[in-house]
Structures are given as structure tokens and as C-alpha cells.
Amino acid sequence: MKSEKLNKHLDKLAHVFLYAALMLGVVAIYFSRFNSTRQFLVVLLMIVFYLIWGQVYHYLKRDVSQKLMLEYLIIALLSLLSAYFVLLS
Amino acid sequence: MAAKKFAHHFVPHNHEETGSQHRGHALENRALFAYLLIFAITVSGFWLIRVGAPQILGSASYSAEQIIALTNIKRAENGLPSLSTNNKLISAARAKSADMFSNNYWAHFSPKGTAPWSFITASGYRYIFAGENLARDFNDAQSVVNAWMNSSSHRSNLLDKNFKEIGVSVSGGKLEGKEGVLVVQMFGTAVSQVPTKRPLAEAELGESTKEEQEKLSVLPSPSGITAVADISPNQNIGEPDNITSEGSFTQENDGFGGGAATVLASRQFSISKIVSLILVGFVFFLFALEVAVAGKKRSLQIKSSTLAHLGILALTLFAVWYAVSGAVI
Numbered sequence: 001m002k003s004e005k006l007n008k009h010l011d012k013l014a015h016v017f018l019y020a021a022l023m024l025g026v027v028a029i030y031f032s033r034f035n036s037t038r039q040f041l042v043v044l045l046m047i048v049f050y051l052i053w054g055q056v057y058h059y060l061k062r063d064v065s066q067k068l069m070l071e072y073l074i075i076a077l078l079s080l081l082s083a084y085f086v087l088l089s
Numbered sequence: 090m091a092a093k094k095f096a097h098h099f100v101p102h103n104h105e106e107t108g109s110q111h112r113g114h115a116l117e118n119r120a121l122f123a124y125l126l127i128f129a130i131t132v133s134g135f136w137l138i139r140v141g142a143p144q145i146l147g148s149a150s151y152s153a154e155q156i157i158a159l160t161n162i163k164r165a166e167n168g169l170p171s172l173s174t175n176n177k178l179i180s181a182a183r184a185k186s187a188d189m190f191s192n193n194y195w196a197h198f199s200p201k202g203t204a205p206w207s208f209i210t211a212s213g214y215r216y217i218f219a220g221e222n223l224a225r226d227f228n229d230a231q232s233v234v235n236a237w238m239n240s241s242s243h244r245s246n247l248l249d250k251n252f253k254e255i256g257v258s259v260s261g262g263k264l265e266g267k268e269g270v271l272v273v274q275m276f277g278t279a280v281s282q283v284p285t286k287r288p289l290a291e292a293e294l295g296e297s298t299k300e301e302q303e304k305l306s307v308l309p310s311p312s313g314i315t316a317v318a319d320i321s322p323n324q325n326i327g328e329p330d331n332i333t334s335e336g337s338f339t340q341e342n343d344g345f346g347g348g349a350a351t352v353l354a355s356r357q358f359s360i361s362k363i364v365s366l367i368l369v370g371f372v373f374f375l376f377a378l379e380v381a382v383a384g385k386k387r388s389l390q391i392k393s394s395t396l397a398h399l400g401i402l403a404l405t406l407f408a409v410w411y412a413v414s415g416a417v418i
Contacts, residue, residue, distance in 0.1 A: 015393075018396075019400055029404075030411070033236075035416055036413075036416065046401065050401045054397055057393070070118055071398075075372075075398045075401060077125055078125050078402075079402065079405040081132060082128070082405050084132075085128075085135075086358070086365050086412050089136065089139075
């Protein structure tokens with residue numbers, strides 16, 4: 001019961017932290033208008049953050065698995081490729 | 090039954106035998122990997138087309154004349170008089186553009202230290218006020234002027250009441266290893282247009298050299314650049330700077346309606362934006378659908394990783410949606 005409550009708190013806190021960082025990313029992208037290289041760097045930074053966040057969060061939740069990490073990696077690569085395609089190529 | 094099976098491709102569900110929760114099949118790692126592969130192949134294909142046959146991607150065109158017209162519209166909207174086109178400023182803008190292509194730089198000052206004003210004086214234009222705005226890789230004239238209007242320093246050049254004349258160059262070519270379009274906008278007020286009581290250079294700069302005068306006269310700004318007179322009305326104009334027109338640029342256009350400059354491969358940006366929005370948007374939609382369905386059904390739970398995926402995909406969609414093709418300095 002106690003562990004479930006802790007998990008819920010962790011969930012909330014972790015997601016608030018993630019979404020706050022992503023909002024910062026959105027603001028940074030907005031302020032990097034007309035500088036696509038900088039916009040790409042912001043997206044890259046956010047993707048790295050997302051991957052680290054995923055690792056730490058699932059480690060704390062004790063549900064890390066290869067399958068889950070692969071899922072994060074594929075989504076990260078999809079985002080990265082998309083940002084590269086539009087902003088840099 | 091068939092409909093239910095079909096729905097299982099897109100929405101989360103409990104396995105009939107084990108009862109455990111499953112994602113929609115379209116969100117399984119295999120499917121996600123397939124999207125990634127499709128995207129990678131598309132990106133590679135575009136790259137090959139851009140290198141081998143950019144004309145397939147289509148082209149957009151705009152001219153210096155359009156840039157000047159739009160600039161004057163913005164000035165009129167702000168209660169300012171129109172700028173008249175000046176041949177010498179056009180030559181200066183073309184020379185600056187050629188210099189950027191041949192020396193492979195994208196800046197107000199060349200790597201050799203040549204200031205924008207050098208191109209203006211070299212064209213024979215004797216100015217009391219001068220300014221320069223630069224833009225690159227935009228798909229249309231409206232986007233160029235909008236980008237300048239959204240940047241305070243460029244906007245102040247565009248809406249500067251001191252300027253009377255304008256010259257614009259739109260040219261395409263290879264810069265920093267990438268095909269693109271450069272727009273150089275030169276503003277000026279000729280010495281002859283201002284009643285002069287005393288030579289400014291004498292009054293402010295004494296007997297300093299022309300180079301020193303240029304350094305002193307430039308009012309730096311973060312982007313977009315302005316200068317106040319560096320020569321007196323009677324001062325001789327020095328020899329033109331070492332401006333070459335042998336750069337790799339392919340088209341040039343002046344403000345006198347010499348036809349629209351063709352911007353090769355410019356459609357690529359729009360195409361890549363649409364492709365990215367569709368593909369990333371599709372994955373985002375599937376995850377959003379999972380959240381919506383799992384949120385409604387008590388027997389299903391929202392997976393914690395889904396919310397994280399939605400976050401990063403939303404950020405990517407925002408960046409792609411918000412991306413503009415060009416840059417201004």
C-alpha cells in the first residue's frame with residue numbers, strides 16, 4: 001500500500017519534471033526562430049533528456065526492460081530523424 | 090468480430106487468453122521500427138534526389154522586386170514614405186551576394202573584414218545613412234520580409250525614416266556546402282539627398298583613415314546592421330574592394346524586373362515538413378488514442394511510457410510545424 005502511494009507520487013513528480021523540461025524546450029524552439037541549427041540542437045537536447053529520464057524513471061519504478069528501452073530508443077530516433085530532415089537537411 | 094480484430098491494431102486491449110493488457114499492434118516495437126525504417130528510406134531518397142536531380146522536387150521563385158514592394162508596403166503601413174530603387178545600391182547588394190558565395194560566408198562582415206559599406210561605396214553610392222539586412226533559404230518573398238519584421242534590428246532598418254533608397258539582390262547558389270538562396274537588402278540615403286552644412290567626416294572623424302572611419306561609423310546591432318556617414322560629400326571614393334563575381338552563384342536578379350530568380354530545391358523544405366508531420370503525427374495520434382481508450386475503460390491502464398512518448402513527439406511536432414525554411418542576420 002505504502003509502495004503504491006510512493007509510486008503514484010513518483011509518477012506525478014517525474015511527469016511534472018518531464019513536461020516542465022519539454023515546455024522549456026518549446027520556449028527555446030520559439031526563441032530560436034530563424035535559426036534552424038539552434039532549433040535542432042534544442043530538439044536533440046530534449047531527446048537526450050527524454051532518454052535519460054526514461055532510464056531513471058523506469059529504474060526507480062523497477063520495470064526497466066530491454067523491450068521498453070528499445071521503445072524509447074525508436075521514438076527518440078523517429079523524433080531525431082524528423083527534426084534533422086526538416087531543420088538541417 | 091472482424092471489426093474488433095481490426096480495432097486491436099490501433100487501440101489497447103486485453104488479451105483474450107491471458108487477460109494481460111496489450112498495445113494496439115500498430116504501436117508494438119516491430120511496427121514502430123517499421124515507421125522508423127520507412128522514414129529513414131524517405132529521408133535517404135530525398136537526399137539522393139536533391140543531389141542527383143533537384144528539379145524533380147520542383148522550384149519556387151521570387152524576385153528582388155517583390156522584396157522591395159513588400160518592404161514599401163510595410164513602410165506604408167507604418168506611415169513611412171516608400172523607398173525608391175537605386176541602381177548603385179542594387180550593384181552593392183549583388184556584389185555583397187557574390188562575395189558571400191565566392192568566399193563562402195554568411196555574415197555582415199566578410200572573413201577578410203570587408204564591411205557592408207565597402208560594397209556600397211565601391212558601387213559609387215555616397216551615403217549619409219546606410220543599412221543592410223540579410224536573409225537566406227526562404228521559399229518566398231513574403232516569408233523573407235516577415236522574418237525581418239519579426240526581428241527587432243531588421244525591423245528597425247526596414248522602418249528607418251532616415252533611409253530614402255533601396256537595392257535588393259536575390260541570388261541562388263551553393264553556400265557552406267548547401268544549395269540555397271541569398272537575399273541582400275541594402276538601404277541608403279545619398280549625400281546629395283541631405284542638405285549638408287559641413288562635412289560629417291571632418292566634423293566627427295578628423296583625419297582618420299577611411300578604414301578607421303568605417304569602424305567608427307558602424308553602429309553595431311545584433312542582427313541587421315546600420316551605418317552613419319563615413320564620407321564627406323566632397324571626399325573621394327576609394328578604389329572598389331576586391332569583389333569577385335566568379336562565385337558559385339547561379340542566378341542573380343535586380344530590382345528592375347529582370348524576371349524572378351529561381352530557387353532550386355526550395356520545395357524540399359515543404360515536402361519534408363509535410364512528410365514529417367504525417368509520420369510523426371500518425372504515431373502521436375496512435376499514442377493519444379491509447380491514452381483516450383485506456384482512460385475510458387476501467388480494465389485498461391495508461392502505460393507510463395506512453396505519456397513520455399507523447400511529450401517528446403509533441404515537442405518534435407511543434408519544432409517541425411514551427412520550422413521556417415530560412416534564416417536572417
